[in-house]
Amino acid sequence: GQQLNQSPQSMFIQEGEDVSMNCTSSSIFNTWLWYKQEPGEGPVLLIALYKAGELTSNGRLTAQFGITRKDSFLNISASIPSDVGIYFCAGQRRGTALIFGKGTTLSVSS
Amino acid sequence: SAVISQKPSRDICQRGTSLTIQCQVDSQVTMMFWYRQQPGQSLTLIATANQGSEATYESGFVIDKFPISRPNLTFSTLTVSNMSPEDSSIYLCSVDPGGDGYTFGSGTRLTVV
Numbered sequence: 001g002q003q004l005n006q007s008p009q010s011m012f013i014q015e016g017e018d019v020s021m022n023c024t025s026s027s028i029f030n031t032w033l034w035y036k037q038e039p040g041e042g043p044v045l046l047i048a049l050y051k052a053g054e055l056t057s058n059g060r061l062t063a064q065f066g067i068t069r070k071d072s073f074l075n076i077s078a079s080i081p082s083d084v085g086i087y088f089c090a091g092q093r094r095g096t097a098l099i100f101g102k103g104t105t106l107s108v109s110s
Numbered sequence: 111s112a113v114i115s116q117k118p119s120r121d122i123c124q125r126g127t128s129l130t131i132q133c134q135v136d137s138q139v140t141m142m143f144w145y146r147q148q149p150g151q152s153l154t155l156i157a158t159a160n161q162g163s164e165a166t167y168e169s170g171f172v173i174d175k176f177p178i179s180r181p182n183l184t185f186s187t188l189t190v191s192n193m194s195p196e197d198s199s200i201y202l203c204s205v206d207p208g209g210d211g212y213t214f215g216s217g218t219r220l221t222v223v
Contacts, residue, residue, distance in 0.1 A: 033211050042202050042214035043153070045111075088152060090212075097143045098204070098212055100153045 006089050006101030013079055013108055021104040022073040023089035029099075031092040032065050032072035037103075038085045046087075047074070079108050112137050112207040116215030123193055123222050130189045131218045133203035138183035144176070147200040147217070156201075159186045193222045 006023045013019060023032070031050055035043035047058050049065035049072060056063055062075045072091075076083055089101040113136040123129050133142065141160055145153040157165040157178055165178040179187045190197050200217045207213070 031211075035214075040216075040219070042116075042217045045211040045213065048211035097141075097155045097158055098153075099155075102152045 004089055004091055004099060004101040006104060008104060009102070010105040011107065013106070015080060015108055015110045017079050019076040019079055019083075019106060020073060021087060021089075022071060023091070023101045024071040025091055026070070028069040028093075029091035030069075030094050032063070033090040033092070033098065034061075034063050034072070034074045035088045035090060036085045037088065043088055076106075079106075081108050081110050084108050111211070112139065112205050112213045114203060114205065114213055114215040116203055116218060118218055119216060120219040121221070123220065125194050125222055127193055128189055128191045129193065129220060130187050131201050131203075133186045133188070133215055135184045135205050135207070137207050139205040139207045140183070141206070142180065142186045143204040143212070144178065144186075144188045145202045145204060145214075147202060149199070153202065156188070190220065193220075195222045198222045 004023045004025050033048050034046045036046055037043045047056050047063040052069045053067050054065040060077045086103045086105050088103045090098040092098050115134040117132050144156040146156050147153045155168050156171045157167040159165045159178045159180040161180045161183050177189045198221050200219050202214050202217045204212045204214045
């Protein structure tokens with residue numbers, strides 16, 4: 001099935017650094033979502049975006065819905081060890097299920 | 111947001127057998143979604159389950175292999191039939207009860223030997 005282009009595939013950073021990851025699509029979405037998945041768990045919703053241009057924060061996380069509706073980014077500021085996990089973007093068109101990116105694996109060393 | 115109870119959380123099954131995964135939601139939802147996450151991969155939609163109608167399957171997934179039941183607005187099951195080692199994956203159910211973003215169950219980690 002269709003997937004979103006998510007990058008980078010993996011990141012290895014030092015504690016305290018900022019992180020940025022993004023997703024792009026060749027088609028428009030009505031909603032962009034960012035999830036985090038830890039080992040043995042299902043994905044947990046971090047941020048949901050519903051309007052083109054929307055910029056939303058959740059603690060140290062900030063995400064934006066691209067103005068073209070074909071992309072989104074997620075920033076994590078001042079990373080900490082518990083930020084480790086796999087981050088997935090997901091896009092949705094009205095009345096349809098989510099389409100996921102391939103994920104960004106984040107490793108944080110203290 | 112909705113709370114989803116999914117079980118079993120994990121199982122090891124013999125090839126050729128079938129496993130039924132249950133998903134219980136604490137609120138009524140119109141649509142429930144079943145995803146598969148193969149090792150090291152992203153999530154792929156298997157099917158959408160509406161109460162009172164046949165599930166809608168995505169390309170590459172068929173009802174004979176992944177039969178789905180949706181007897182009411184809070185419950186669904188996914189069966190993985192005639193399993194082979196290639197079916198070893200995490201299977202997840204998901205709902206979007208209030209338009210605030212999809213909620214996922216904790217997943218069923220299936221290993222077929």
